[in-house]
Amino acid sequence: MLDDRKTAILRAVVEEYIQTAQPVGSSHVAREAGLAVSPATVRNEMNQLERDGYLSQPHTSAGRVPTDKGYRFFVDSLTTPGTLDEVRTQQVRAFFARAHGELERMLGDTSRLLSGLTDYAAVVTAPNAEALTLRSVQLVSLSARVVMVVAVLSNGSIEKRTLDLGPDAAVSDVTVGAASAHLASSLNGTVWGSTAAPPTSGDPGVDDLVSRAHDALVAAAPTGSDQVYVGGAARMAAAFDAVGTIRQVLSIMEQQYVLVTLLRDVLDRGLSVAIGTEHGLQPLADCSLVVAPYDVEGDRGTIAILGPTRMHYDQALAAVGVVSERLGRALSEGA
Template sequence: MLDERKANILRAVVEEYIETAQPVGSGHVTRAPGVNVSAATVRNDMALLEQEGYLYQPHTSAGRVPTEKGYRFFVDTLSAPGRLAGAEAQQVRNFFAHAHGELERMLQDTSRLLSNLTAYTAVVVGPPHEAATVRSIQLVSLTPTVALVVVVLSNGVIEKRTVEFDDEADEEALAAAGQRLCEVLVGHPLSHAAGVELEAPDAADPMLVAALRSLGEEAPEEPEVYLAGTSNMAAAFDAVGTVREILRILEQQFVVVSLLKDVLDRGLSVAIGSETGVQPLSDCAVVVAPYEVDGETAGSIGVLGPTRMNYPQAMAAVAVVSDRLGRRLSEG
């Protein structure tokens, strides 16, 4: 553990480097809160912090830059995750006050909100498909021989399937088939449709048979991933190769899902550099939080940025948005 003076000096270096992206010299640190010592003492302590792996000096004549260990100390000793500024908090309130419609649209819009709040790349992982159960089903006529099956799932997802019939179907027959679909599927995962065995007279109902066949088609195994602000990576890193590698990782949906899940499984809300477990993200940090629907974890949200990200502000944004998203989805 660092003594109070060294801890204050390290925090001052991290905060200044986050703000300026320039190596931090002792002159600035002497003016930081809690550092009431001479420049010579600051230089000596900064040299000790470098020896202990919290800082490094990119050039002999330059100031110091935080290491991964330095950022980790900074994050672990934050007294609170920070608070959103008044305008940002109002932006979140306004967004969720007017958020409505299909889950996919809401999650995509939420990723844009989070990216706008932080100026980093935002990730929202949707609920897993197998965890949701059918809440309601409707059969809607499009033409005399074509109908739309609309399924509302417990996680807010709306599934739609178009089914065709050989013979024309009237509204009364469609309503009856829809009622039978509700009776056999409500409360079950959508995949249950593939295993439903119909008996007479249901087995002879072409609308019911066609709808079950369509709903029983294999659903994607991985939850959907919604990204926003990937262009922010270009502004965060000078090296084109680094940006290219990060964007390549973000294109691989299963890697993104695994990354956020692994960070949360390790009991972390912030993963820095090598802690992400993904080599191309060694210069990045991830701030992540789960969101809950009706008391159950439904998915996760996070931001990805450079290791010199503004951790207090990013942690505050992720915490507030994950909480409001979960509450909005629980309200239906």
């Protein structure tokens, strides 16, 4: 534990470095930390914080910068996760007021929303869809040869697939209606992606349409690998000066399995923030993760912010907290 003076000094260094990305000197801290002590006293305290591993000095005569340990103390000492300002709060409200439709689109849009709120890269993983069921399935005739399959899932999301029946097709509305009714009676309430074929109806035209629709739904279902949606990856390029670091970070963000494993590991360790080397992935040693789960009728997905270790942690925690709660609610209510 640090005493009050060291805590105030460390907080001042972290907050200034987050803002400027420049080493912080004792004179600045003496002015900004609200302590009635001289720069020399602050300098002595900063030397002790450096010896204890909370600060480091990039080079002789430079100011100090926080270490991962310093950031960890700062994050753990936050009494609240911060709050979104009115503009960002309104962005979230407006987004979820109009958010609906296919699960893939909604999660992709959410990742871009979160990236826009924080100016960092955002990652959203789909909820575990193994237990999702088909709440309702129907066919909609778009033309004599084009039919749309519309499925409402148990988490409220909607999957749509278009069936092109071929240039010689001429399917009547009666056949589409009969196939839709047969499909609904066979699949409503079943697990999404089940390969068990619906029973035959005895009408070849209806059975052909039902078979095509069933195959389309099976193909659209998750295969067991987690779906990952990344928004704002290009923002990471602006966060780092070293080209090599940027390249490593972007490479990791393209590896979905690595991202999913990383987010799960952070949550399994009971963390909402993983700083620098805490997450154990060397290419992301200069990055921090802010992670939160969201629940959809017992199924869990994850959202996260990936940014430099000098991120605005209070704002990142606020954004991730608000968006995860609203996303889970929207999907559960079938928004």
